[in-house]
Amino acid sequence: xxxxxxxxxxxxxFCVIVTGILAFFWFIGSFCAQNDSYAVxxxxxxxxxxxxxxxxxxxxxxxxxxxxxxxxIRVVIHFFAxxxxxxxxxxxxxxxxxxxxxxxxxxxxxxxxIYMIVFWRVFIKGLKDAKMINDALEKHKQDxxx
Numbered sequence: 001x002x003x004x005x006x007x008x009x010x011x012x013x014f015c016v017i018v019t020g021i022l023a024f025f026w027f028i029g030s031f032c033a034q035n036d037s038y039a040v041x042x043x044x045x046x047x048x049x050x051x052x053x054x055x056x057x058x059x060x061x062x063x064x065x066x067x068x069x070x071x072x073i074r075v076v077i078h079f080f081a082x083x084x085x086x087x088x089x090x091x092x093x094x095x096x097x098x099x100x101x102x103x104x105x106x107x108x109x110x111x112x113x114i115y116m117i118v119f120w121r122v123f124i125k126g127l128k129d130a131k132m133i134n135d136a137l138e139k140h141k142q143d144x145x146x
Contacts, residue, residue, distance in 0.1 A: 006061055009125075010054040013118045017050040020114035042093075049089050056082045079115065086111055 059078045060066070066074065087107060090096055096103035 006057055009122055010057045012121065013057065014050050014054045016118050016121060017053050017114055018046060020110070020117060021046045021050065024110040024114075045089075045093050049086060052085060052089070053082055056085075075119070082115075083108075083111060 056078055059074050059081065060071075062070075087104070090107055091098050096107050098104065
């Protein structure tokens with residue numbers, strides 16, 4: 001993917017990631033740890049982790065169109081690059097404890113959920129773009145036949 005396509009995707013993904021992490025913290029704070037509150041520092045960390053996450057989208061950079069196999073390989077590489085980084089930062093910032101399997105499992109589920117939402121949005125955008133291109137080609141074909 002060229003940078004002109006990756007950059008807007010990165011910005012949309014950044015917003016989804018930030019929203020997902022904030023929703024996760026709201027859920028945990030509301031239902032699981034009702035006495036917890038989060039400082040402004042935590043919001044900054046959420047922005048940092050979201051920015052780091054979108055930088056990993058550069059894995060998809062290519063001067064030419066990626067084949068389906070190349071794209072699948074890069075998705076796997078992306079996942080295994082971003083997941084440990086996110087878990088490491090979460091443990092480092094004490095968002096959850098490495099000793100608590102429930103906290104780690106919850107964090108991994110949150111990560112997977114956000115990951116699926118981001119890639120679902122990218123997939124839907126790709127389908128819309130493909131439909132728009134096909135419609136334009138069909139219109140062009142009809143114009144030529146007239």
